[in-house]
Amino acid sequence: MVKQPVLLMILLMSILLLSGCGSSEAPSGTIVTNQVILEKATGKYQEMRHIVLKGTNQDIGAAIAKISREQYQAQSIPFPTIQDKLNRNSYIQQFFPYLAERQRGVESYYGWGSSDLNDSSALWYEIFPVNCSAVFFPKSVTSTGRSFMARDMDFYTVDINQFIGRKESPLLNKLFSRNFILETYPENGGYAAMVVGTFDLMNGAYDGFNEQGLVISGLVDQSLTSTKGGVVLDLTKLSVQSGLNYVQMVRLLLENAATIDEVDDLLTDLTVYFPLDGIHFLIGDRSGNSAILEFYIPIPGDPASKMTYTLIRQPSTTPAIMTNHSMRLYPDPSQYQDKYKKTESYNTFYRYMRLYEYLQASAFIKYTLDDGLYAMSLVYGYADDASEGAAAPFPVRTIWSVAMDIDDLSMKIKFYTADNTVQKQPILTDAYTFKLRR
Secondary structure, three states: OOOHHHHHHHHHHHHOOOOOOOOOOOOOOOEEEEEEEEOOOOOOOOEEEEEEEEEOHHHHHHHHHHHHHHHHOOEOOOOOOHHHHHHHHHHHHHHOHHHHHHHHHHHHHHOOOOOOOOOOOOOEOOOOOOOOEEEEEOHHHEOOOOOEEEEEEEEEOOOHHHHOOOOOOOOOOOOOOEEEEEEEEEOOOOOOEEEEEEOEOOOOEEEEEEOOOOEEEEEEOHHHHOOOOOOEEOHHHHHHOOOEEHHHHHHHHHHHOOOHHHHHHHHOOOOEEEEOOOEEEEEEOOOOOEEEEEEEOOOOOOOOOOOEEEEEEEOOOOOEEEOOOOOOOOOOHHHOHHHOOOOOOOOHHHHHHHHHHHHHHOOOOOEOHHHHHHHHHOOOOEEOOHHHOOOOOOOEEEEEEEEEEOOOOEEEEEEEEEEEOOOOEEEEOOOEEEEOOO
């Protein structure tokens, strides 16, 4: 459970608008598309916006600032001191210069300067942990000979007041109810990429792929979250933390890496931190290689033991599964049966075994994107309290379900709208299709 003072701070963030007004418009032509494709109407849980940005990285930053302010009422968390700001910006300039360029666009849009305390590296409007399930299908097992990723994004369908034990407020958005598909086509450095995300248009990518065929999905790692020794960052320390947060890392990888080996190279000297929850990542590339990226502290509780990472390479001849338990600590599915009860339909080990058994039973077929979406439908999130295997005593639902083809550079994605209370299943839209174009 997240500490109440932190949640109260987030509550304030969700109510406040960005201070000040934009001092300039985004460059003409940078915003190619900014369209609501699913409206948050009566009886529909979420809004989904499709955004396409093309231009220099500075132009893209200014466009993100404009859309974040006008559509999402985003909030910048200020630094305590100028030195903290200099430290953060210096690190980003060294390890992620494309983001540094986008920061200049944000600063230009808002009229921010070197003497103020505004953080231009993130424009938050929601910050919360995610559960979920994912499978990477290497090209050796697909009907097209192209690798793809399938994933469910699951989250609690409450507002921030309910999340901290207060009365539901009609003035607040439900969590994970304002989401986006974002395409970026930078003209002066970095790969074009398509991501699905929420809470921060600058960085908030949980699923995505780039023009080189690298694909990544981030899911909660319950073992990392529960590790003693301060792995998960208290948001009151967010503005003084060095390094990149995990969603900034996702964008770094998508904009700079084409293969699993290049991911490893980029991570070698990188400091990654985790606001609110620990996350692990399923990553695949066009060759059919995949790996599970997990972070951990070698000696939990020892202040001298620094967080490191491992890339757990997966076979290229079978699908790779990941849910919400650490595959570093629990690598053997044959040991999962005693880790859940049959009534716990949302337990991480139960969901893993549902996917594992489906893939074992269907190993004779060559999988399509629709097969990937079907597999994910077997583990849709639908639980109303912790007794059903959820980590918190709130309703949890699958917010989106996506399959991403990394040769065709396209995705098929469905969005949660409402509940089928009789069958205890989320109701999702028909699949939308989006394609990255260069």
